[in-house]
Amino acid sequence: MEEVKLLGFYSSPFSVRVEIALKLKGIEYEFIEAQLPIKQCPNIVKYNPIYKKVPVFLHNGKPISESLVILEYIDENWKDGTSLLPKDPYQRAMARFWSKFMDEKCLPEILKLCYDSNYEVKVKAMGELHELLKLLENELIKDNNNIFFGGENKVGYMEIVSILITYWLGVMQEALEVDILNKKEFPNICEWADKLMSCSFLKENLPPREKLLAFYKKYAQPFVLQNNEVSQ
Amino acid sequence: MEEVKLLGFYSSPFSVRVEIALKLKGIEYEFIEAQLPIKQCPNIVKYNPIYKKVPVFLHNGKPISESLVILEYIDENWKDGTSLLPKDPYQRAMARFWSKFMDEKCLPEILKLCYDSNYEVKVKAMGELHELLKLLENELIKDNNNIFFGGENKVGYMEIVSILITYWLGVMQEALEVDILNKKEFPNICEWADKLMSCSFLKENLPPREKLLAFYKKYAQPFVLQNNEVSQ
Structure with a gap:
């Protein structure tokens, strides 16, 4: 018997990426919600000592962060069924390049x-x-009345990764x-986001907008001018 | 006929990573040295407008940065012969995790x-x-008198990526x-570096130490205390 566990957190787009991938592949898993503060959550410290972040994926006890x-591991280990990455090597490279761009360039901002x-x-x-x-x-x-990223017009790796932009942002x-x-x-990103969010599979597996909004209203730092920055 | 070109620079560990991978796979390619300053080199600006960096890999005219x-593209597109990434999905995940660690955590420092x-x-x-x-x-x-990373004891993806640490540093x-x-x-990293550097295949495909040293002596910023930082 396979033991598949995900240590995640409901408001983390990175944790939700893994959940969507697992559901798309039809892999059964146990979701374990990390406790706040995540950096001190014992399971996170134990299984992801390098970054102390969600998600941590546990497959038969072996952790991956x-x-x-x-996502690559899930795609390679469960080869049957829908594949996450495109088939064509060049399209795979583009999906990896732009995912890296989102996480390394957009995310810090x-x-x-x-x-x-x-x-x-x-x-x-x-x-x-x-x-x-x-x-x-x-x-x-943009191809006729369709908008998509890369060579394949379906929900896959790049669409899963991009929820950071198409939903969370x-x-x-x-x-x-x-x-x-x-x-x-x-216009293109917004049309793409609308298209993805109208896909019932994606919609059903994203945290409800109101719940996420409440989280960010509580934890995000508002734009407040400091005293010494007040404009005239 | 395949057209394989690499826009690179002799002192860049990232460019040399690609050269080593191509040689390990036995893929013939044309090396085109980028001109300094690299960010203004016309070929780099044309083919890697996002980062304006080497390496840029051109396969039948299609660029990848x-x-x-x-490395993943080369491994997937030329499946015959030596594979770069390990075969086991978990070992592949570990190689990717630690490569990401080197480039995202160690490199900025x-x-x-x-x-x-x-x-x-x-x-x-x-x-x-x-x-x-x-x-x-x-x-x-460490296994008897052998030291290696991950599940496979051969020159592959992780060993190629790690030249940043095992040679350049x-x-x-x-x-x-x-x-x-x-x-x-x-002791472990140094023993691993010694082992890798004693591998004639790797050694032959790295830039000569003296040439690289001259480059860094010319371009690296020495440790100099500024006037207002001089200690007593």
Whole structure:
């Protein structure tokens, strides 16, 4: 018998990525919610001592961390059924390149935007994120009345990874009352997000918007000018 | 006919990673040296507009950037012969996890150590790198008189990726006259590095030590206390 466990947290897009992948593959698993503060949660400290973060995937007791590494593992270990990554090696490379771009370039700016308390740092992060999203905007392919990323028009690796942008970012910007990702400046990303969010499989496996919004309203740092920064 | 080109630079460990992978697979390719400054090199700007860095891999005219993404592509597109990643899915996940660790955690500290001009930033980076290397030190497996990483004892993905630590870091610390990676504190990494560097295949495909040392002596920022930092 396979033992598949996921140590995750409901509001983490990285944890939800793994859940969606498991469901898409039809793999049964046990979800174990990490306790806050996550960096001190005994299971997290034990199984992910390097980063002390969710998600941690446990397969027959063996731990794997980092959501992109976990997605590749799931795709390679359960080869039957839907594959997450595209079949074509070049399309696979593009999916990996842009996923890396989201996690290494966009994510640090999203984290500053959300959790940094310094107004100027937040404003700068907003500008940086705007520039990064422009690069992604140009990568989306419009084909007749269809919009998709890369060579395959189905929910896979890149669509799972991109929930950080296509779902979470919208909730965060509502909680923070900022407007970065909008239909006027990013018509392709917004159309792509609408398309993904209208897919019932994805929708059913994402945390409810209101619950996520409540989380970010509680934990995100609002944009507040410090005393010595008050403009005239 | 396949057209395989690599836009690289002799002193870049990321560019050399791709060269070693191509040679290990027996793939013929044309090497095109990028011109300095790399961020303005027309070929780099054209084919890697997102990062403007080497290496750029061109397969039948289609570009791929980011060395880890390129290594996966080479492994998947030329399946015959030696495989770079281990066969076992869990060992593959571990190789990916630790490669990501080297590039996302160690590399930023190595870059500060090497190119930042601020003395305090450099000293801090040295301390951070020391802590990160300790984590890697504990991952190496000693089995009788053999030392290796992960489940396979051969030159593959992880060994190729780790040249950043097992070869470049030693050269950099000599150029900067600092001592971080040493046999006393990191016996496993140093033994692993010695073993890898005694492998004639690897040795033949690395840039000569003296040439690399001259590069870092020329371009690395030495540790110099600024006037207002001079200790008593």
